Amino acid sequence: MRLPQRAAPSLARALASARKRAAIGEDANSGLRSAPVFEWLRRAVETHSDPIEQRPPRHLTWSSRLLLIASVAVPMLLFAVAAWQNYRLVKIQAEQRVRIETRELEEHALRALETYSLVLAWIDGRIFGLDWDSIEYDRRLRRLLSDIETLPQIGSVSIVDTLGHIRASEPPLVELPEKVFAHDAFVAQESRDAGVFVGRTPAHHPTAVSFEISRRRSTADGSFDGVIIVSARPDYFSDFFSTVSAEKNFSASLVRRDGALLVRYPPLPGPFVFNADQPIMKAIAAELDHGLFWGRGATDGIERLLGYRHLAGYPLYIVFGIPTGGVLASWRANLVDYLVFAVPASLGLFCMTLFAVRQLHQQKFASWRWRSTAQRLQGEMDRRIKAEADLHQAQKMEALGQLTGSVSHDFNNMLTVLQGCLELLSGRQHDQKLQARVEMALATIKRGEKLTRHLLAFARRQPLEVTRVRVNDLLRRMHELLVQTLGSDISTASELAPDLWPVNADDAQLELVVINLAINARDAMPTGGELRVRTYNTTILPGQLLEEDMREGGDFVVLEIADTGSGMPPDVAARAFEPFFTSKPPGKGTGLGLSIVYGFARQSGGWTTIRSEVGHGTSVTIFLPRSREPDESND
Ligand SMILES: Nc1ncnc2c1ncn2[C@@H]1O[C@H](COP(=O)(O)OP(=O)(O)OP(=O)(O)O)[C@@H](O)[C@H]1O
Numbered sequence: 001m002r003l004p005q006r007a008a009p010s011l012a013r014a015l016a017s018a019r020k021r022a023a024i025g026e027d028a029n030s031g032l033r034s035a036p037v038f039e040w041l042r043r044a045v046e047t048h049s050d051p052i053e054q055r056p057p058r059h060l061t062w063s064s065r066l067l068l069i070a071s072v073a074v075p076m077l078l079f080a081v082a083a084w085q086n087y088r089l090v091k092i093q094a095e096q097r098v099r100i101e102t103r104e105l106e107e108h109a110l111r112a113l114e115t116y117s118l119v120l121a122w123i124d125g126r127i128f129g130l131d132w133d134s135i136e137y138d139r140r141l142r143r144l145l146s147d148i149e150t151l152p153q154i155g156s157v158s159i160v161d162t163l164g165h166i167r168a169s170e171p172p173l174v175e176l177p178e179k180v181f182a183h184d185a186f187v188a189q190e191s192r193d194a195g196v197f198v199g200r201t202p203a204h205h206p207t208a209v210s211f212e213i214s215r216r217r218s219t220a221d222g223s224f225d226g227v228i229i230v231s232a233r234p235d236y237f238s239d240f241f242s243t244v245s246a247e248k249n250f251s252a253s254l255v256r257r258d259g260a261l262l263v264r265y266p267p268l269p270g271p272f273v274f275n276a277d278q279p280i281m282k283a284i285a286a287e288l289d290h291g292l293f294w295g296r297g298a299t300d301g302i303e304r305l306l307g308y309r310h311l312a313g314y315p316l317y318i319v320f321g322i323p324t325g326g327v328l329a330s331w332r333a334n335l336v337d338y339l340v341f342a343v344p345a346s347l348g349l350f351c352m353t354l355f356a357v358r359q360l361h362q363q364k365f366a367s368w369r370w371r372s373t374a375q376r377l378q379g380e381m382d383r384r385i386k387a388e389a390d391l392h393q394a395q396k397m398e399a400l401g402q403l404t405g406s407v408s409h410d411f412n413n414m415l416t417v418l419q420g421c422l423e424l425l426s427g428r429q430h431d432q433k434l435q436a437r438v439e440m441a442l443a444t445i446k447r448g449e450k451l452t453r454h455l456l457a458f459a460r461r462q463p464l465e466v467t468r469v470r471v472n473d474l475l476r477r478m479h480e481l482l483v484q485t486l487g488s489d490i491s492t493a494s495e496l497a498p499d500l501w502p503v504n505a506d507d508a509q510l511e512l513v514v515i516n517l518a519i520n521a522r523d524a525m526p527t528g529g530e531l532r533v534r535t536y537n538t539t540i541l542p543g544q545l546l547e548e549d550m551r552e553g554g555d556f557v558v559l560e561i562a563d564t565g566s567g568m569p570p571d572v573a574a575r576a577f578e579p580f581f582t583s584k585p586p587g588k589g590t591g592l593g594l595s596i597v598y599g600f601a602r603q604s605g606g607w608t609t610i611r612s613e614v615g616h617g618t619s620v621t622i623f624l625p626r627s628r629e630p631d632e633s634n635d
């Protein structure tokens with residue numbers, strides 16, 4: 001059977017066909033079971049075009065969320081640091097204030113105590129050597145004591161004899177002589193000279209919430225001769241204490257070293273003595289001269305910052321305290337001031353960050369859209385360029401086919417005429433030499449015929465002996481021949497589908513095709529390698545096919561011959577099917593091997609493709625349509 005010749009497709013048809021080849025060729029191939037050796041080839045083809053970038057997520061990304069959290073957390077942290085700093089500052093300022101006030105109170109108390117000791121010394125000098133009757137009835141002394149009594153810090157002045165009776169007093173006592181022998185101020189001086197002694201007035205005394213300062217009166221020989229006592233006016237101290245600070249709930253006290261509270265502002269209802277466990281006494285025990293501590297007041301239970309100072313030369317302490325609540329209140333007031341600025345500023349910052357993050361998100365999305373559109377356009381352009389290249393190739397092959405076909409056809413006719421003439425001359429030559437020439441010419445004509453047959457095979461004008469061929473059987477028959485052709489350095493592997501469909505083809509031509517491919521593979525593997533032969537069935541869906549005449553799609557038998565050889569660069573692969581294209585040295589190759597494969601596949605109603613990569617190998621795949629004729633052998 002001779003297949004009809006096909007006219008060259010029009011430009012539009014060829015363009016459509018070439019585009020489809022570009023688009024469908026990948027789909028058809030991806031549906032096929034690829035040999036593992038060429039899996040990398042398929043991946044290389046798939047990864048050729050850049051994948052379209054992933055769409056940015058609709059929700060906020062982690063980095064954006066972190067930014068938003070930071071826009072709230074950072075101002076909060078700054079606020080916390082500022083609050084802490086301010087707390088420390090407020091504390092330091094309060095401590096400074098307490099130190100200053102305590103010192104002021106100390107100075108005031110020292111001045112008063114100086115006055116007491118001066119007064120005592122002066123009275124002592126005035127009555128030195130006088131007997132008790134003189135003291136009791138000395139009018140001038142009375143006047144003097146009365147003048148002294150008018151001093152604001154002095155409540156009363158008394159001169160007490162050795163038995164503890166008050167012998168002179170201002171203001172005068174109602175009942176004289178009163179006994180003061182139980183008073184601290186008297187007892188302390190009785191046994192020894194206690195200097196200027198500060199003692200408490202007994203609780204039952206009318207001026208109980210007060211204290212007394214005494215000085216011993218001695219005779220010329222130094223023996224005990226009574227006591228001069230000045231009682232202090234507590235309001236003199238407490239009035240001053242009340243003016244020393246503007247703090248609410250502050251306290252100021254004059255305390256004796258043994259814990260006796262002599263004066264306090266605000267005043268207490270009765271006498272009070274600090275015991276050794278109380279904070280002030282512990283602080284004094286730890287640091288005698290002066291100190292500062294935070295503690296709860298023993299008298300009113302208010303938490304205070306307390307400062308104390310020892311009054312030099314006296315067993316007395318000034319204690320001043322401001323309530324912790326007041327210190328914290330001013331700190332809290334500062335915090336409110338900060339918040340007035342910080343809250344709107346933080347809110348503003350948060351809103352601005354939110355706005356910026358959303359803008360950024362939108363920009364990202366817009367830029368993604370722009371990039372994906374650009375990528376799609378680029379892909380379209382690439383596909384168009386490839387389709388045009390395929391079209392160009394198809395046109396070239398078609399033109400070459402026509403040219404080759406008509407030239408070789410005419411040339412073959414001429415050779416036939418020449419052969420006829422030479423055959424007439426052959427055997428009629430008496431001259432041996434001439435007969436030899438005729439035979440040589442006939443042999444050359446045979447070679448020329450072989451060449452034209454090859455060219456006609458490419459041009460698809462060669463008459464084919466089409467029969468029903470079982471490709472697997474043909475390959476098995478050729479196995480020995482192939483092994484011989486390839487040589488010992490090249491191993492063979494075959495993977496033949498057991499249920500392979502039969503095809504309609506010229507089996508002699510198919511054998512020639514397989515041999516051509518095997519020779520090409522051998523030449524590409526000079527140092528050895530592997531030749532893989534694979535067959536399988538495939539179904540191409542309608543409209544999926546590449547060529548106009550195969551639009552209906554259908555069942556195809558695929559024969560794939562692959563090697564692990566040197567491979568072809570893209571420019572060689574693009575021209576490999578062209579007749580007379582060879583990369584081999586002159587005399588080694590005619591460049592007709594793959595042209596025959598191409599012509600055979602097309603003339604048999606199928607097509608062929610090449611996949612190749614330099615250094616990795618080449619795979620030639622031939623698609624032949626399934627035979628629809630009923631199986632004669634019925635096997
Ligand atoms: N398996 C292959 N591996 C590498 N290159 C190949 C392979 N098959 C073909 N080629 C390249 O394609 C070119 C054309 O091959 P083709 O079979 O048509 O001609 P040829 O082998 O050069 O000569 P011949 O007519 O003797 O076959 C080769 O010269 C070679 O460069």
Ligand SMILES: [Mg+2]
Nearest residue numbers: 516520593594
């Ligand atoms: Mg070849």
